[in-house]
Amino acid sequence: MSSKESGIILVRSRISSPLLTPETFKKWYEEVHIPDVLATGKVRFALRYRAVDEEGAAGGLPFLAIYHLDDMSWLHEDDCTFWKIPLHSDILPEGAATIFDVAQFDTAFYTTFGYIEAGAFHAGAADISVTAPGDLLRLQPLDWDRDTDADGLAEKLACVDANRRASAPARSVLYHVDKSRPHPPSFPPKATVPGERKILTIHEMFGGNGFAKAVSDDDKESAAVVEYKLLSARPIRWDTTKKNPSTVSPS
Numbered sequence: 001m002s003s004k005e006s007g008i009i010l011v012r013s014r015i016s017s018p019l020l021t022p023e024t025f026k027k028w029y030e031e032v033h034i035p036d037v038l039a040t041g042k043v044r045f046a047l048r049y050r051a052v053d054e055e056g057a058a059g060g061l062p063f064l065a066i067y068h069l070d071d072m073s074w075l076h077e078d079d080c081t082f083w084k085i086p087l088h089s090d091i092l093p094e095g096a097a098t099i100f101d102v103a104q105f106d107t108a109f110y111t112t113f114g115y116i117e118a119g120a121f122h123a124g125a126a127d128i129s130v131t132a133p134g135d136l137l138r139l140q141p142l143d144w145d146r147d148t149d150a151d152g153l154a155e156k157l158a159c160v161d162a163n164r165r166a167s168a169p170a171r172s173v174l175y176h177v178d179k180s181r182p183h184p185p186s187f188p189p190k191a192t193v194p195g196e197r198k199i200l201t202i203h204e205m206f207g208g209n210g211f212a213k214a215v216s217d218d219d220k221e222s223a224a225v226v227e228y229k230l231l232s233a234r235p236i237r238w239d240t241t242k243k244n245p246s247t248v249s250p251s
Helices: 022-038 072-076 150-164 219-223
Strands: 007-015 043-051 063-069 103-117 120-123 136-142 170-177 199-205 226-234
Touching (some): 022 226, 063 072
Antiparallel strands (some): 007 063, 103 120, 103 170, 170 199
């Protein structure tokens, strides 16, 4: 990547071994892994969620972590410390050499594409750090490519706007699959998946009774929508005049 672009690292996960209890998995994430991620100095904040419908979670991975970066090109630097974060901890169950022995992860990388505010689309990144994260989150993949189908944007944004309507304030940010395919130096880049949805919309809701029913003319697209509830947000640097700061693990 030649220019500075903000974006996110999105990690879905699940417990894959009976040796790892939900309590230990939570402790590893909250007390070990996320502090290590923030210690790199490049991740602005880290958010954790759990799927509202765990059985319907994408890939059977009910847990979600989102790490926000100001500069995604950092992931390609030779001395990038993200790839050096320890994967072992003394709190893991006996016999687990790394967290990968007892949990499954799927990691994706996205650059910021735009956001919706007051019903209008704006290109570029919104300052989403000024208020606390929403209590609920909806991931909505879009089957649209900004490079080959520029005329289809209005139609897709109409779907996005319909999906964000609710009985409480909401915020929507659009992300594009990071074409540079960040990857650990010792591993090849993740291959492009045929039919991959290149746009991911993240809707946040602040209170209220939940999102409106997912709206799409494409049944597969609607089925790909997953909703999550907030588990934790760190560090807490929110503007408390707009919303009370989130506390760790409200559920």
